[in-house]
Amino acid sequence: MNTPPSASGPERTDGSSVRIGALVPLTRPGWVGAGQHLLAGLELAVSEVNEAGGIGGRPLELLVRDTAADPQKAAAAVDELAALGVAALAGEYHSVVARAAAARADALGLPFLCSSAVLDALTEEPTQWVARLAPAQSHGWRIYADFLLGAGHSRIAVVADASVYWASGARILREHLAPRGGTVIELATSELSPAQVCDALVDNGATALLLLTGFPEPAVPIVRSVRRDPRLAEIMMGAPAGQPEFAEWAELLGEDGAAIPFLRYLPEHLGPLGARVEAALRERLTEAPSFVAFEGYDTITVLADLLRSHGTDRAGAAGSWPSVEVEGTRGQIRFSRTPGISVWQWAWTPVQVVDRDPSHPEQFRILHTG
Template sequence: MLGFMMNHRTIRVGALAPLSRPGFLEAGRHIRAGVELAVTEINEAGGVDGRPLELLLRDTAGTPARAADAVRAFVDEGAVAVVGEYHSVVAHAAAGVAVEVGLPFVCSSAVLDAVVDAPTDMVARIAPAQSYCWRVYADFLVAAGYREVALVVQPDLYWSSGARVLKASLAERGVAVSVVEFDAWVVDALVADVVLLLVGYPEPAVSLVKAVRADPRLAGVRIGDPAGRVEFPEWAGLVGEAGADIPFLRYMPPELPPLGVRVAEGLAGLLGERPSFVAFEGYDAVQVVAEALRVGGLDRRGAAAGLGSPGLRVAGTRGTIGFSRDVGDVLQWAWPPVHVAA
């Protein structure tokens, strides 16, 4: 393996993950595990056309400016593509620069529909679009019999977009929906049987859960987090079962295919815990880049051509990945598995 690494010029691939505050550290750690495992396995299998991948990992800290700077740095360092990111507003910034500089971006986990400002084939996404997966969540709420839903929203590009999707989807099914902007007195405005948290994490989400649970007027209210942060052990450590009354969105099939089972074991070994869907997304994003390079060529132009190839198919951990131009402004896997999990 050492000779292989020394005698072949590496193919550099950038990766973005929130590895420090105010970013969501748990998600960043799982993205990192996924991309690192994929690179290791590809190199152990001989690389891409005999050339090993070299991972350039950058911490976005959950901030758009750091992500944008990292993408520009990847170009200077000779990267042929970039993968990753969890926060939608951060992915939006990264995607904008990626399009500007001509660096293909495989977005692993961000679901905001408007991840780019104009249609492009330079960005591919393996996470579902918010307008799709949050409608699945609305269907679940209706089927579960909830008829009064309060959305506590911390206004920004991502949460406000999610609130619009949920409000429209629930209202057309006869559910009463109230939208409450987060502030110090938000608890006084809650009248519902379900409160959904569309706010930042850990704050103000943790404080909001504690405030609701401390108010006797809201003793029967159930609390949910559509965005899937309940998936991570940190959530349980901070709020316990108090903030997980309602199932959450998880981008996994009911049962993993054989590849997913094998990768799950490797991820668990790296993480020391059960891997989240975010770890699988990171792994799959690198596999998509590798296959795009095999199809299109071993540079930035080749990666872009491979991603845009109508016949591109990638064996992913959660199913075969292929991209469509017909469901949004980016190349979109339509659709990854989506289900609502306890």
């Protein structure tokens, strides 16, 4: 953990805006749909904060930077935003990118509330500068593993891209399933075509295939290939990272994209705040908001409360994570130190396993909660 002398600066009282830097994937190879939903949530909350008087009478200003799923680009954006005088950082969806941003924020002494990335090791060492809203990967993916076992799947294949995030997911699944009689068979997208993935599934006798891959490539061609292979008519496909959440999945795959369970971080029923925000997000996005949009809204809600209560001094704000108690769209938000997690963590947001209904692919079915 780094605590540079420059981390604390004098608070400005001249009526200028309070700036928050926002890291969002808005271009390929970033997950653009997720980025758009994240940004919609961030912007909606900023507009509501300003309508309510801002931060001590000063308007809240969002400085948005596109990370494009590039860790180096994200780290450079953190440097730029820090130099521009932001009070805090918000956002990011991709775990590997968020990890790079968190490392720079820690080095610079800049508070960072990570909205959506789940990789457990968001920083190498414990830090006071970083907090996270999304549940850690080990928490959510263990719930997904329990769902698989409950659905009768103990021989599970994963087709995975080369990434620390996907490797971490495969390890979590393997370690959680093995003591319960489950087996995880790993297939590499770099070595197998979609047709060869199908052959490997038949050869290994897997009853479930999990897509630990990028979207739309190679996830979409793999799904199409499996759906069209009569040998695999009974196999279940899953996508724990949430690829089927976004409208582009349904647009590209149609009925083929249904009945593919994924993790979603929403309660079964939204409270009054969540319902109001859902309606506003739907209008802003012109489609149903994903859980990522709610994460964006909650991020600004937390940061605004922190800055109102403890001022815009960076060190003061970062030292105040444990005192946060804010009503979010999905529950009461508090941060704590969680074993194995190096950042301040909301433990835990609601977790669901859901899929798109084969009869109505635009609708979701809740299959499991944890």
